[in-house]
Structures are given as structure tokens and as C-alpha cells.
Amino acid sequence: METYYKPEDLKKFGNIGEFQKKLADKFFDYYGEVFKEGALTGREKALIALGVAHAIQCPYCIDAYTSDTLEKGCTEEQLMEAVHVAGAIRGGASLVHGVQMMNQTKKIMM
Amino acid sequence: MKSLKAQGHLFASSDAQMEVLNKSDHEPFDSKLKDVGLYPFKPTGIDIFQVNLGKMCNQTCKHCHVDAGPDRKEIMTRKTMQQCLDILAVHDIPKVDLTGGAPEMNPNFRWFVEEAAALGKHIMDRCNLTIITANKKYNDLPQFFAKHRVEVISSLPHYTSLRTDSQRGDGVFDRSVKAIRMLNEIGYGIEGTGLELNLVYNPTGAILPGSQETLEADYKRELKRRFGIEFNNLYVITNMPISRFLDYLLVSNNYENYMQKLVEAFNPNAAGKVMCRNTLSIGWDGYIYDCDFNQMLDIKVKSTAQHLSDFDFEGLNSREIEVNQHCYGCTAGPGSSCGGQTS
Numbered sequence: 132m133e134t135y136y137k138p139e140d141l142k143k144f145g146n147i148g149e150f151q152k153k154l155a156d157k158f159f160d161y162y163g164e165v166f167k168e169g170a171l172t173g174r175e176k177a178l179i180a181l182g183v184a185h186a187i188q189c190p191y192c193i194d195a196y197t198s199d200t201l202e203k204g205c206t207e208e209q210l211m212e213a214v215h216v217a218g219a220i221r222g223g224a225s226l227v228h229g230v231q232m233m234n235q236t237k238k239i240m241m
Numbered sequence: 242m243k244s245l246k247a248q249g250h251l252f253a254s255s256d257a258q259m260e261v262l263n264k265s266d267h268e269p270f271d272s273k274l275k276d277v278g279l280y281p282f283k284p285t286g287i288d289i290f291q292v293n294l295g296k297m298c299n300q301t302c303k304h305c306h307v308d309a310g311p312d313r314k315e316i317m318t319r320k321t322m323q324q325c326l327d328i329l330a331v332h333d334i335p336k337v338d339l340t341g342g343a344p345e346m347n348p349n350f351r352w353f354v355e356e357a358a359a360l361g362k363h364i365m366d367r368c369n370l371t372i373i374t375a376n377k378k379y380n381d382l383p384q385f386f387a388k389h390r391v392e393v394i395s396s397l398p399h400y401t402s403l404r405t406d407s408q409r410g411d412g413v414f415d416r417s418v419k420a421i422r423m424l425n426e427i428g429y430g431i432e433g434t435g436l437e438l439n440l441v442y443n444p445t446g447a448i449l450p451g452s453q454e455t456l457e458a459d460y461k462r463e464l465k466r467r468f469g470i471e472f473n474n475l476y477v478i479t480n481m482p483i484s485r486f487l488d489y490l491l492v493s494n495n496y497e498n499y500m501q502k503l504v505e506a507f508n509p510n511a512a513g514k515v516m517c518r519n520t521l522s523i524g525w526d527g528y529i530y531d532c533d534f535n536q537m538l539d540i541k542v543k544s545t546a547q548h549l550s551d552f553d554f555e556g557l558n559s560r561e562i563e564v565n566q567h568c569y570g571c572t573a574g575p576g577s578s579c580g581g582q583t584s
Contacts, residue, residue: 142501174455202444203451204459206401 141191174203178213185217242301242410244310245485252488253308255539261487262566265497267504270568277509282518282562287554289520291338291533291579292325293317294347296525299375302396302409304443304486306537309342317525319349324527324549326356332554338520338579340367340533345379358389365392367579370420371413383424392437393429394476394579395421398445400463408445421470430472439474441581447495449502449574453477453582476581479503481534481570503569511576514583517562523549531562533579538567 148155166176177199184192200210246253274280295316298309329337337357344350344366357364366386373382386393395417399405402414421438424430430438440460444450457475464470480486482500490496517532521542527549530536544560546553576583 172455174451198448201446202448204456207403 136190138190138194141194144191174200174205177203178205178209181210182213182217185214186221242303242310244301244312245308245488247310247312250488252484255537258483258487258538259565261491261496262482265500265566267500267566267569270564270566273504273507273569273572274512274564277512279509279512282564284558284560284562285518287332287334287519287521287558289336289338289516290325290329290334290523291340291520292322292523293340293525293533293536294322294342294344294350294353296342297346298342298369299346299372300343300369300410300413302485303489304408304445304480306481306484306486306534307342308484308537313342315525316347317349317527319352321525321527321549322349322353324552325523326353326360328549328552329357329360329362334521335363336365337362338365338367343369343372345372345382351385354385354389354391358391363392364389365394367394367396369409370395370397370417373420373423374416380423383427383429386424387427387429387436390435392439393424394439394441396441396443397421397460398441398443400460400467404445418468418470421464421472422468425470430470432471432473437474438472439476440472441476441478443478443480447490447493447499449506450477450479450577450582453575474581476579477575477577478579478581479570479573479577481567483534483567484537500566500569503573506573507569508572508574508576508584510584511574511582512572514576514578515568515571516578516580516583517571520579521557529557531560532571534567534570535563538565540565 145159166173171179177196180192181196181200184196197210200213251257271280274282293307296307296309296313297311297316298313299311301310328334339350339354341347345368347353354364354366368382372379374380396409397405397417398408405414405417406412421430424438427436428434429436442450442456442460450456453475456477460472460475464472482490482496482503487496490499517535520532522530522533522536524530524536529542529544529547529549529552530540531542540563541547542557542560543563544553544556545551546556571577
């Protein structure tokens with residue numbers, strides 16, 4: 132069955148350089164640098180990536196960073212808490228606009 | 242859960258496993274070794290005599306590469322154990338690594354340990370922990386181990402019961418914690434006593450293990466905080482794609498991705514330090530193998546001395562080590578051996 136997202140395409144991510152090598156190389160160099168241990172540990176970065184993956188709803192990133200966080204020793208509970216962080220920020224981002232709605236309501240209503 | 246053998250499963254046969262392992266189009270492992278100048282693969286010595294005392298076990302773990310369990314009856318005889326001792330008496334092989342199944346279930350286990358200890362060997366026992374609490378006759382194992390300064394190496398795939406029990410069976414985690422407490426009480430795992438209790442982590446799924454250093458710190462902190470128990474070192478081991486774990490990979494549709502991960506993570510530095518380079522693995526029936534995994538795949542040593550009866554130290558020390566696709570499991574990332582990560 133044809134689908135927009137194919138799990139096997141994740142392995143082909145590196146092939147994006149076929150159409151534009153220079154930019155792909157720069158991106159993958161940058162990507163590699165970002166995920167190196169720094170002021171944040173590799174595990175912390177992987178959990179952030181997992182949360183972001185859910186916020187942007189990227190199925191490739193969710194698969195990749197589920198494996199990565201588990202390999203780095205995170206527990207199921209920690210993975211789900213990262214997802215809740217994404218959910219809280221996404222939900223909060225909608226709800227905070229409620230203030231705008233309230234402002235507008237108060238402006239146009241007696 | 243029954244063993245694959247008792248189920249009459251296809252993978253009770255090593256030939257069927259080898260067929261799966263060699264069916265994929267991954268680069269052959271020996272060609273990978275050639276690329277990094279390690280072929281033919283040769284030993285660096287014979288420092289460890291790893292003896293499988295039998296396939297009988299009180300547990301039936303889902304990932305077990307031995308396909309061990311209560312229904313397995315293969316047990317090393319006292320005569321074969323004596324052959325091991327005769328060899329150990331005349332050769333400078335400092336370490337004896339006892340494995341199974343549950344090695345303690347061999348009726349001659351204690352005699353063998355006493356005799357090997359009398360030869361001055363350092364003895365390691367791959368104890369599954371729950372055997373200590375399984376029956377009254379095993380309750381004094383911690384004292385027995387301590388008397389002979391046996392290094393205890395025990396699997397505990399996670400510091401939570403969820404992960405441990407999902408791999409090793411319901412209730413195994415709680416019984417393991419109880420056994421560690423019994424070991425701790427007489428000094429095992431406690432800094433400064435010289436009684437070594439080393440735990441083994443292996444992933445509970447189709448993933449590679451993370452950093453040994455990080456996981457060891459997690460284990461030490463969490464086991465102390467949650468249960469007040471201690472240990473010395475954590476050995477991080479990669480699951481080999483053979484036997485029950487191979488079956489799990491295929492049934493869960495993870496086999497190709499897992500093999501791909503292992504192949505992509507090939508590390509020449511780890512390949513140089515794998516355990517088959519300084520170990521001989523002895524089967525319950527006295528046959529000799531390069532490692533425990535080759536033993537379970539029935540790949541005997543490439544030597545005229547394939548059985549203890551024909552033991553030839555020099556011949557075995559200059560043999561060519563048999564390799565196949567499963568060997569990618571020991572060379573992935575930081576490497577994997579019975580003593581944990583290798584690089």
C-alpha cells in the first residue's frame with residue numbers, strides 16, 4: 132500500500148545529498164556537532180530530540196529517538212515524560228492564545 | 242515457557258540459524274576483518290577457560306542464546322570435569338569461567354569449584370541470582386562463593402522490575418534483589434572486601450546497549466536508592482542474533498534493522514579485543530569452541546584438538562578463530578564480551 136511515510140526511508144536520509152551535496156554535507160556536519168556531548172549530555176539531548184519529534188510530529192524522528200533514548204539507558208517513564216513536555220508546550224501554546232481571545236472578546240463586547 | 246528444543250522449534254537446530262544469518266546481503270564478517278587487517282583471526286593467548294556445566298536452568302529467559310531452561314537435561318559429567326581439571330593443572334590458564342544454564346545445578350559444581358580453586362585458579366561463576374533463593378540447598382551459595390573467592394557475575398538487565406521481568410520472567414527481579422542482599426550481607430559487592438559481584442546489563446529489546454560508564458552510574462545510584470544494594474562493576478553486553486533472541490528478532494520484524502545496526506556499528510578497535518582471542522569455550526560434552534556463541538551454533542574450533550580428550554595447548558593457541566555473521570554482535574560500537582564493553 133502506498134503511504135506518504137515509509138519506515139525504510141529513514142535509512143535513506145543521507146541520500147538527500149544526491150540532489151544538493153554541499154548543503155547536505157553542511158547540515159549533517161552541523162547535526163553531528165549538535166548531538167555531541169557538551170554542556171548537555173548525549174542522553175539529555177536525545178530526550179529533547181524525542182520531545183521535539185513529537186511536537187513536530189515527525190514519524191522518522193520519533194522512531195530514531197525512541198531507539199536512541201532507550202539505547203542511552205532511559206526508562207519508558209522518562210520517554211513518556213519527554214512526550215508530555217512536548218504535549219504541555221503544544222497545549223500551552225494553544226491555550227495561551229486564549230488570552231488573545233479574551234482580549235478580543237472584551238474589546239468587541241459590551 | 243519451554244525451550245526451543247522442547248517446542249521442536251526450527252531454531253533448536255544451529256543449521257537453521259546459520260541459514261538465516263547467512264541469507265541477508267550484509268558484508269561477510271570475515272571480509273570486514275580483512276578490510277581492517279585482522280584476517281585470519283588469531284588468538285592472543287588462552288587466559289580464560291570458559292566451561293559450560295550444562296544447559297539446565299531454573300529460568301527460561303526470552304533472549305537466552307543457550308536455549309537453557311528447566312527442560313534441558315544436558316549436564317557436564319564428573320569425568321569431563323576431571324578432564325578440564327587435568328588440563329588446568331598443567332597449563333598456565335589463570336581464569337576459569339563457569340557458565341550454563343545455571344552452573345550451580347550441576348551436581349558436581351561445588352566439587353569442581355573446590356578442585357579448580359585448589360589449583361590456584363581465579364574462578365568466575367555466571368550466577369543467575371535466583372538460583373540462590375530457588376531451593377534451600379542453594380541458600381548457602383554466597384558463603385560457598387566467598388570461601389573460594391569466586392567472582393560472581395550476574396545478569397540483571399535493568400534496575401526496574403518491568404524491564405528485568407519482561408526478559409527473564411515474572412518475579413525474577415524481586416528474587417534477584419533478594420539474592421543480591423544475601424551476597425551483600427557477607428561482603429559481596431562491597432568496596433574493600435575483595436569479594437567481587439559484577440552485574441550484567443543487556444538490552445531488553447532490539448536495540449544496542451549504551452555507554453557502560455553511564456549505565457553503571459545509573460545502576461549504582463538507582464539500586465542503592467531503591468533497594469539499598471551494591472555491586473562492583475556493570476558489564477554491558479550486546480544481544481547476539483542467535484537462538485531465542487534471533488527468534489524474537491524475526492517474530493517482531495526487527496531482524497533486518499538490528500543486523501543493519503550491528504554491521505554499521507562495526508568497530509575495528511573492538512574487533513581486536515573480543516573474548517574469543519583469549520578464551521576457550523568448553524561445551525557440556527567436552528567439545529571445544531572459540532566462544533560461547535560459536536558453541537551454541539555448533540561451530541567447533543578449527544583444530545585437530547576439537548575435544549578435551551585431544552587437548553593441544555599450542556595447536557589451539559595458534560588456531561584460526563571461526564567467524565560468521567553473528568560475530569558482528571561482539572564488534573558493534575564499544576564492543577561486547579563476557580567482561581562487558583571492550584573499547
